[in-house]
Amino acid sequence: MRQIAGEVMGKGMAMRWKLILAVFLGIFTAGLAMAKHAPVVKPIPTPAPAPAPAPVPENMLKLELSTGGTVTILLRPDKAPLAVERIKTLTRQGFYNGLGFHRVIEGFMAQGGDPKGDGSGGSTYPDLPAEFNDMPHVRGVMAMARAGDPNSANSQFFIMLMPNLGLDGHYTPVGRVISGMDSVDSIAKGEPPANPTKIVRATILGEPVAVEAAPPAPVAAVPSAPAAASTSPVAVAPAPAEAAPAQ
Numbered sequence: 001m002r003q004i005a006g007e008v009m010g011k012g013m014a015m016r017w018k019l020i021l022a023v024f025l026g027i028f029t030a031g032l033a034m035a036k037h038a039p040v041v042k043p044i045p046t047p048a049p050a051p052a053p054a055p056v057p058e059n060m061l062k063l064e065l066s067t068g069g070t071v072t073i074l075l076r077p078d079k080a081p082l083a084v085e086r087i088k089t090l091t092r093q094g095f096y097n098g099l100g101f102h103r104v105i106e107g108f109m110a111q112g113g114d115p116k117g118d119g120s121g122g123s124t125y126p127d128l129p130a131e132f133n134d135m136p137h138v139r140g141v142m143a144m145a146r147a148g149d150p151n152s153a154n155s156q157f158f159i160m161l162m163p164n165l166g167l168d169g170h171y172t173p174v175g176r177v178i179s180g181m182d183s184v185d186s187i188a189k190g191e192p193p194a195n196p197t198k199i200v201r202a203t204i205l206g207e208p209v210a211v212e213a214a215p216p217a218p219v220a221a222v223p224s225a226p227a228a229a230s231t232s233p234v235a236v237a238p239a240p241a242e243a244a245p246a247q
Contacts, residue, residue: 053078055178057206061091066198069183071159072205073142075175080131083144083153083174090123090155091202100196101187103158110187111145111158112199117192119145122154128172135173138163140181144172159184 053059055074063071077084090096101112103119114121130150135141141160144153153172161184177184187197 058204059084059175060178060205061087061175062203062205063096063180063199064201064203065183065187066200067183067186069180069186071180071183072178073159073175074178076135076173079133079135080144080172080174082128083131083172086123086125086128086155087157087174088204089125091204092207094202095123095155096199096202098198098200100192100198102192102196104187104189104193104197105161105191106189107162108164109158109160110184111156113145113156115155117196119156122156125154127151128153131172132169133173135176136163136165137167137171137173138165138176140177140184141173142175142177143167144174146171161185 053076059075059077061073061075063073065071075084075087095115096113099112099115100117101110102114102117103111111119115123127149128144128151130146130153132150137143137160139160139162142157143160145156145158146153150170157174159177188195190196
């Protein structure tokens with residue numbers, strides 16, 4: 001009887017181990033099956049920035065400077081269509097011819113396009129809405145200057161002498177210098193410079209050169225009351241300190 005009882009107990013233990021092993025094998029097999037059929041989450045690729053368009057003549061702004069240098073800027077209507085069209089319109093009218101760079105800061109930027117020469121002037125056209133875009137403010141980038149209102153750009157622009165990414169998202173880049181950056185570096189420095197570098201002539205390549213109208217005949221001076229002080233906002237690019245990295 002004892003021998004029979006021992007055999008029965010031995011068989012019972014064997015059955016238990018077989019059952020336990022079968023359970024573990026079942027769990028393992030199920031895990032493999034779930035892993036095989038689980039959906040694979042693929043990372044979403046970050047889209048690359050759109051490449052610059054081909055430098056076609058109608059998007060190339062040429063600035064002939066009083067220093068004898070020539071600067072060519074590839075305008076980007078794909079990034080700032082309204083501002084680029086404004087620059088083209090004013091260039092066709094000869095607006096920029098004879099205007100100086102009135103605010104030029106070493107290691108920062110050169111600002112021009114103001115008929116008053118003090119940062120408060122502009123064209124007779126309405127101010128432009130902001131067209132902030134993904135062009136970074138790196139060396140050679142041309143952007144629209146403005147007053148405190150983001151939607152106050154008009155005719156003034158600045159060209160970056162050095163990168164300043166703190167301006168990104170605050171000003172409207174419209175293009176970048178593709179030749180003549182050495183001439184930009186040679187623009188007279190100062191706020192304003194003692195002898196400002198001027199734009200002798202601005203043209204859009206492939207288009208007729210604007211013909212300047214003859215100056216009007218002089219008229220007799222008429223006494224008048226003193227003019228009121230100007231309240232026009234000054235279009236500026238911020239001082240470098242405003243975009244300086246935190247210490």
